[in-house]
Amino acid sequence: MYETSSSNLLADLTGGVLRLQLNRPEKSNALNYEMVTAALDLVKKADEDWDVRVVVLEGAGDDFCAGEAPEDMGEWPEAYAHRFHQGAHGPGPIPQQDLFKTLRSLSKPTVALMKGRTMDAGLDLACVSDVRLAEDDSVIADTRVLKAQHAVTGLAYILPRLIGQSQAMRLLLTGEEISGKEAERIGLVYGSFSSGEYKEKSEEIINELAAMPTRSYALIKQQILNQLDMPYETALMHSLAVRQTNVIEDTKEGMRAFREKRKPEYKGR
């Protein structure tokens, strides 16, 4: 069971798909501390749960996530009491970074459903997911530069690697709003669909991911992400180490299905 500690975050695990729904539609699902810590607890649990094959992040109502507002964050979380630091621009984004970091390295496929608006910290949330899906008329931007805020939550590292430095500069330094279609063109989202097709297409992708040998998926993801920061020779050693220190039970099923010329049934182990 995935019970949540906040009514602003709903959780449901069905058929291997854990859906985390940001549930503050009147605020376009802007993040507050309560949502961040509730999500972090669930994501940590999902990481170690064999029954979870895919984690989906979505928003209630019309938007994915409008980011966050300093005056709207609620109480600093108890669990972070020892790490509170009131800087000139407010407290540091320590709980948020913990959530983003945990999501990014999650050993499960992750999908962000970016319908409507995805802004500021909402873009962080999307960019730490593996697969981003938008509607053609979704609105995507990081406007923090225009509000004289510091975008120090991780995008300065992630975006240049994700879409190349040139487009990262455009998004992070101008605050420009782009459509889902444009996000697809620059490689920021995996797919952009018309609003008529969106639900069907995204469910199809989520279900395909859930049927994959997700342990194998996780090891490949681990190699790609960690090797972004490794020299070539080190990366080769890392790949060998990952391969030779991990057992994938599904490999046997993969071989059997291949021999028997049928579709494999993977367990994600």
Added chain:
Amino acid sequence: MTDLKELIITDDGPIRHIRFNRPEKLNALNTTMHEGVLEELRRAEAEEGVRVIAFSGEGRSFCAGQDIGGGSNAVPERYRERMVALDIGLGPLMIQDVTTAIRNVLKPTVALMHGHALGAGYDYATSCDFRLASEDCRFGDPRVHRALWAAEGWSYKITRLIPQGWTTRMSLRGEPLTGLEAEAAGLVHKTYPAGENLREAAREYLLKLAEIPPGSYAVIKKSILDSLDLSYEAALAHVPRV
């Protein structure tokens, strides 16, 4: 020169063609072919007349992957001590060695891909400087769908060849791209109509590469590869050793 019948070596002026010749297996690579390629790379690098090294496949495909069937996969003696029981065969050790050798040749290297360019073929192609493909070529690594570890070197290379966002489909979902899709993603440099013999169709492209002054090509190639892993300040101070 290698006497393997699985590799055909031909010269077209300054272009050295290394042609996979196991068409009945869609040119699945076995250990003897990897060994042959290593030998041919050493030879092509040493010969001054060779200005471009191009990999291609006979028959319907460039390369369908690594041959994991027994028979032709005798393990070379020097690998015996490095194998572990957990491993399915020799796989990654040798692919890593050969693809590193391809990467380190300081002459222009090109993959001419048609039909399938999958798995080990993908490892080879992503180690070359240039990728030219048939429009309908299928290019990627579907090994994840067989619950394998995959990513025995390409996990480093792919996100440096093109931004990470473009790689999701190939790397995590294990879906091959067509030649045209790979070209749109910036991973393939040029595509040719389906059915054309790429050694002929791409000849002009290869001859142009052959005209580039080899000394500066080598220095710039080495600088790029080295600088991928250096800080900006360190890259400025770096003198590539060629």
